[in-house]
Amino acid sequence: xxxxxxxxxxxxxxxxxxxxxxxxxxxxxxxxxxxxxxxxxxxxxxxxxxxxxxxxxxxxxxxxxxxxxxxxxxxxxxxxxxxxxxxxxxxxxxxxxxxxxxxxxxxxxxxxxxxxxxxxxxxxxxxxxxxxxxxxxxxxxxxxxxxxxxxxxxxxxxxxxxxxxxxxxxxxxxxxxxxxxxxxxxxxxxxxxxxxxxxxxxxxxxxxxxxxxxxxxxxxxxxxxxxxxxxxxxxxxxxxxxxxxxxxxxxxxxxxxxxxxxxxxxxxxxxxxxxxxxxxxxxxxxxxxxxxxxxxxxxxxxxxxxxxxxxxxxxxxxxxxxxxxxxxxxxxxxxxxxxxxxxxxxxxxxxxxxxxxxxxxxxxxxxxxxxxxxxxxxxxxxxxxxxxxxxxxxxxxxxxxxxxxxxxxxxxxx
Amino acid sequence: xxxxxxxxxxxxxxxxxxxxxxxxxxxxxxxxxxxxxxxxxxxxxxxxxxxxxxxxxxxxxxxxxxxxxxxxxxxxxxxxxxxxxxxxxxxxxxxxxxxxxxxxxxxxxxxxxxxxxxxxxxxxxxxxxxxxxxxxxxxxxxxxxxxxxxxxxxxxxxxxxxxxxxxxxxxxxxxxxxxxxxxxxxxxxxxxxxxxxxxxxxxxxxxxxxxxxxxxxxxxxxxxxxxxxxxxxxxxxxxxxxxxxxxxxxxxxxxxxxxxxxxxxxxxxxxxxxxxxxxxxxxxxxxxxxxxxxxxxxxxxxxxxxxxxxxxxxxxxxxxxxxxxxxxxxxxxxxxxxxxxxxxxxxxxxxxxxxxxxxxxxxxxxxxxxxxxxxxxxxxxxxxxxxxxxxxxxxxxxxxxxxxxxxxxxxxxx
Numbered sequence: 001x002x003x004x005x006x007x008x009x010x011x012x013x014x015x016x017x018x019x020x021x022x023x024x025x026x027x028x029x030x031x032x033x034x035x036x037x038x039x040x041x042x043x044x045x046x047x048x049x050x051x052x053x054x055x056x057x058x059x060x061x062x063x064x065x066x067x068x069x070x071x072x073x074x075x076x077x078x079x080x081x082x083x084x085x086x087x088x089x090x091x092x093x094x095x096x097x098x099x100x101x102x103x104x105x106x107x108x109x110x111x112x113x114x115x116x117x118x119x120x121x122x123x124x125x126x127x128x129x130x131x132x133x134x135x136x137x138x139x140x141x142x143x144x145x146x147x148x149x150x151x152x153x154x155x156x157x158x159x160x161x162x163x164x165x166x167x168x169x170x171x172x173x174x175x176x177x178x179x180x181x182x183x184x185x186x187x188x189x190x191x192x193x194x195x196x197x198x199x200x201x202x203x204x205x206x207x208x209x210x211x212x213x214x215x216x217x218x219x220x221x222x223x224x225x226x227x228x229x230x231x232x233x234x235x236x237x238x239x240x241x242x243x244x245x246x247x248x249x250x251x252x253x254x255x256x257x258x259x260x261x262x263x264x265x266x267x268x269x270x271x272x273x274x275x276x277x278x279x280x281x282x283x284x285x286x287x288x289x290x291x292x293x294x295x296x297x298x299x300x301x302x303x304x305x306x307x308x309x310x311x312x313x314x315x316x317x318x319x320x321x322x323x324x325x326x327x328x329x330x331x332x333x334x335x336x337x338x339x340x341x342x343x344x345x346x347x348x349x350x351x352x353x354x355x356x357x358x359x360x361x362x363x364x365x366x367x368x369x370x371x372x373x374x375x376x377x378x379x380x381x382x383x384x385x386x387x388x389x390x391x392x393x394x395x396x397x398x399x400x401x402x403x404x405x406x407x408x409x410x411x412x413x414x
Numbered sequence: 415x416x417x418x419x420x421x422x423x424x425x426x427x428x429x430x431x432x433x434x435x436x437x438x439x440x441x442x443x444x445x446x447x448x449x450x451x452x453x454x455x456x457x458x459x460x461x462x463x464x465x466x467x468x469x470x471x472x473x474x475x476x477x478x479x480x481x482x483x484x485x486x487x488x489x490x491x492x493x494x495x496x497x498x499x500x501x502x503x504x505x506x507x508x509x510x511x512x513x514x515x516x517x518x519x520x521x522x523x524x525x526x527x528x529x530x531x532x533x534x535x536x537x538x539x540x541x542x543x544x545x546x547x548x549x550x551x552x553x554x555x556x557x558x559x560x561x562x563x564x565x566x567x568x569x570x571x572x573x574x575x576x577x578x579x580x581x582x583x584x585x586x587x588x589x590x591x592x593x594x595x596x597x598x599x600x601x602x603x604x605x606x607x608x609x610x611x612x613x614x615x616x617x618x619x620x621x622x623x624x625x626x627x628x629x630x631x632x633x634x635x636x637x638x639x640x641x642x643x644x645x646x647x648x649x650x651x652x653x654x655x656x657x658x659x660x661x662x663x664x665x666x667x668x669x670x671x672x673x674x675x676x677x678x679x680x681x682x683x684x685x686x687x688x689x690x691x692x693x694x695x696x697x698x699x700x701x702x703x704x705x706x707x708x709x710x711x712x713x714x715x716x717x718x719x720x721x722x723x724x725x726x727x728x729x730x731x732x733x734x735x736x737x738x739x740x741x742x743x744x745x746x747x748x749x750x751x752x753x754x755x756x757x758x759x760x761x762x763x764x765x766x767x768x769x770x771x772x773x774x775x776x777x778x779x780x781x782x783x784x785x786x787x788x789x790x791x792x793x794x795x796x797x798x799x800x801x802x803x804x805x806x807x808x809x810x811x812x813x814x815x816x817x818x819x820x821x822x823x824x825x826x827x828x
Contacts, residue, residue: 015772016770019769019770101789101791105780107791193626197802198802198803216626218633218802220803236825239824239825243825243827247827332426332430354820355433356433358430358433358526358818359818360819362818362819363822364820364821364822364823365824366825366826369827370821370823371819375515375828376515376521376819377513387611387632388528388611388632388816389528389611389612389632389634389803389804390804392818392819402802402806403806404775404807405776405790406768406776406778407775407777407778407780407784408778408779409777409778409780410653411650412780412784413656413659413660413661413664413780414660414789
């Protein structure tokens with residue numbers, strides 16, 4: 001058995017316990033974890049300082065260093081995050097359906113934990129406690145495989161959590177951290193059939209693509225967001241400018257940020273200069289198609305590659321369309337089906353757009369930035385699914401369960 | 415573009431139409447398909463006769479020939495199957511949740527079709543119409559890739575269906591059959607990212623393993639059933655004998671047939687001879703562990719390989735266990751987590767077993783053979799999922815949808 005198979009076997013053994021544990025036990029354990037993170041902040045911070053020293057020595061970029069950095073305040077946020085998840089209602093043991101068949105069989109469909117969840121993630125160390133809390137709340141065991149550059153931070157956080165879990169009567173192997181941070185361990189995790197019930201990648205497009213392409217275990221694809229805002233001919237132009245500005249600039253590095261602006265030709269002359277000027281006041285670089293450059297010339301020329309790109313930066317592609325149908329077709333072709341929006345005062349156009357666009361979240365007159373577990377009332381999220389199986393959009397605690405059928409008879413045969 | 419990519423592109427184009435089509439249109443179209451299958455029975459039968467001639471010439475086994483064979487009666491069953499699916503309530507457009515956020519955003523979570531479903535299946539030609547009907551009822555487009563030996567039958571059925579769909583106003587490309595039946599086309603389908611929303615393999619363990627291991631598109635794993643029946647110390651022995659006999663012998667080739675018998679040591683002396691004799695009266699070959707052979711000697715000796723095997727035949731593995739915990743542990747280790755059963759008069763033992771066994775269906779005092787869409791009231795099924803993502807157990811029309819969030823605002827930004 002390899003190290004990872006041994007971890008998998010320990011996880012499976014513990015999953016059996018966690019499957020039938022009470023809601024209160026999980027709450028108490030998560031409260032203990034939240035307290036322990038604050039209590040042992042210094043240990044975590046000094047491990048993080050070591051990671052940062054190495055990162056600087058290796059020439060890590062400032063923005064990446066910021067992702068890696070922990071502070072007292074960020075540790076406070078991590079603890080608060082775990083505490084919030086501890087208060088979330090238990091999603092396990094809910095009777096989803098219950099009925100009798102004509103032959104007298106009694107069928108109960110009940111929510112149960114997924115079992116063992118694997119997470120492969122990149123530099124942010126707070127993912128360690130966020131994901132562990134979400135998994136445990138839903139009765140799942142988690143195997144975490146973080147990035148090399150955050151290893152000491154992740155290890156320190158994991159140790160604190162495991163000790164707190166044991167103190168609260170839960171098995172420490174509810175949370176395990178993969179110690180090998182080479183590419184090999186990621187590949188092995190993708191093939192850990194029989195141990196992992198699902199693998200969730202959290203990170204950049206390259207990581208996600210690699211997991212989706214190579215995994216033999218079931219995967220939930222997360223994260224890629226080439227999000228569109230379509231300004232319809234019946235749009236309120238000021239509202240359009242506000243929403244586009246917010247969706248593009250409030251946090252350009254995240255997946256629910258808008259990347260593309262489509263403007264109906266009938267309103268483009270009036271709307272485009274207003275929206276474009278506002279975006280440029282926020283230092284957004286615009287890549288326009290020929291028609292939009294005719295109306296607002298201070299743009300770079302967009303190339304065909306622009307339409308499929310997720311910039312994850314202060315850049316926005318701009319295109320004039322002849323109709324709502326052209327907008328829907330463009331989105332169908334290029335969107336990652338994460339979040340797409342129409343700005344219009346015309347209800348029938350909005351309904352057409354929302355029915356016709358095949359994305360996890362479709363918006364009418366609101367910023368795409370709301371596709372988020374917290375903002376949508378789903379609680380903290382483990383990721384945003386861009387696939388259609390199991391869960392779509394933000395995945396909170398309630399999306400980390402499956403169901404089973406409990407069937408009771410009195411000797412029925414077929 | 416390859417042939418399959420072209421099919422994928424046509425499917426995507428049509429998926430847009432099918433996504434927003436009315437329930438009545440789909441009903442009418444399926445009724446037309448059901449009638450057309452009867453009307454063109456002779457065309458289908460003569461194509462099937464050609465397939466059978468080749469199959470005989472190639473030395474196909476009698477049982478495989480029987481799977482391939484179509485008769486007037488079987489065509490009647492195919493048509494009736496489509497008609498039954500046409501009457502199933504439309505699962506699309508259901509408001510699953512609807513609520514307002516404190517900032518005034520109105521959020522509606524609505525069921526929508528999955529989109530484009532790929533199915534790879536083996537010899538039975540009736541799968542063609544069964545799967546197409548289920549997919550269309552739920553607003554999905556389907557790309558079917560059947561086995562080489564049934565190609566002419568599948569093509570004839572597909573042609574009849576496509577013509578009937580067009581006649582009823584639906585695009586013919588709702589249903590497409592892959593014309594290349596070589597291994598290459600199966601491999602290419604597994605990698606048809608961007609065109610297929612999900613791929614479902616239907617067939618033997620080898621096919622399913624290959625798809626699960628190699629697919630880059632999302633897959634639903636179906637079918638493998640190493641199902642257990644545990645006879646508890648508090649079992650009613652006659653009921654146990656009836657249920658085990660039914661679960662093993664009523665249709666040994668299907669995935670919900672029982673493969674293993676576990677008997678509590680405290681009742682084994684009495685129960686095992688009764689159950690074993692009954693099984694042998696049905697020509698079941700028994701493979702027993704040493705303890706069970708001591709009690710009932712007319713068995714082959716089981717080897718370690720027996721416990722993980724799905725015999726799909728009139729063979730059953732038999733083992734004496736010391737406790738319900740040993741039974742649960744054995745099942746945790748060897749079950750494919752399809753359907754497992756306890757026979758007992760002791761409610762607390764039953765509850766322990768049903769909570770502790772991590773399978774799609776857990777039974778108390780009933781045959782595992784009931785894990786079936788029709789028997790469980792889910793309607794016809796496209797397969798039985800043995801994974802935990804999306805759907806677990808029988809997948810009927812209601813399991814062939816996903817959901818989207820429709821979010822309405824009045825200019826909200828974040």
